[in-house]
Amino acid sequence: MSEVIVERTRETVPTPSTINIITCAIWAGIIAVLQVLSMLGFSVSAVIVSLNIAVSLYVVSGLWFGVWGILGACIGMIIGNVIGGLPITIVLLFQICTIFEIALPMLAFRFFKCDPRARDLKSIAVFLIFGALLNSLIGSFWSSWYVLLGQAAPKFWLVAVFPGWFGGEFIGRAILGLLALWVLSPFIMRFRGYVPNTFDRWVA
Template sequence: MESKKDSLSMYLSIFLILVLINTLLSRFAIVNSPISPAPGVSGIYFAVAFMIAFGLWYGMWGAISAYLGCLIGGGTLIDMPLSMNIIWSLADLWQVLIPLVAFVSLGADITLRTRRDVVIFLVFGLFLNNLVGAVWGSSILVAGGIVPWSEYGNVFRGWFIGNLVVTILITPLLLRFVTPYLSNTRSYVRGYWS
């Protein structure tokens, strides 16, 4: 029988690995397809597709790792002021937390087996979460003076549409084909923490 200490150690190890992966994915996406004039924003932010899956597989460990991955890979590495970065990086947390809460509270199957599961994913894991993230992130960049108000629409559209595209292309495949393997491991989180 696994002790609580061993279980916590395992989750902390997974958490640190996810933070590293999310940081690298965030940084790579931002460097390879930036949206001008918005530093830290990528038109093809494929990191979000993996972050959503990580959140659904590892609960709050995955959600918090998405936030830290953006904080480090998106904000810190582009020299965004820390006080702004702390608030701005919440965009990635919302993009992961919204589908996690929806799937847990509505009892949906993340392997997307039924039409209901697919609809929950489309509403909360594709549209609403990415809308909230794009509004939040773009608004913080404008409020912080990093992006002029005249560019808000371009930044928002690039963020939102880019995230929609990568999420619909990558996340359902991860959920459908990788979840069955992960769900049989001790590391898989059913719910929020374990």
């Protein structure tokens, strides 16, 4: 009897498939390209760096693809930043921040049972708080500090650039992130690589 129960449980628990791996790889490629394009403005203006399209969009990764979204975003950011010229040690440390920035809204959406299409006020509010405000506040400080630590920017960046970096990330995520949820979520939720926002679904 117990063997039958175990077997039925295995059948009902979704397991990762090839489509999840492919989704992760495609998402990594998209983020890498967006990050390279954003890094082109590194030597032009701190404002351009702060208005980073890849950073603004990868926060929705976990809402669409679960853990695969986090993995794909991290791989994409590593590739994009290395191509953009940042030291590999700093790039790897950045990924601690990337994981946090994606995991925070992913956990919040599951906890508050929000809709990734963000069509209701609760989902919008949760995304703005956890997917734009809090993760941008902590993430921008982390990023600014490690860029300084790696001597990839002058010391004044920690004070002078942090407000702009935070403002750029918050505005970018609040606008681009919500637009992505409104426009793309209805299509992605019909895609086999989509991972539902429930506590029993993380990888499939």
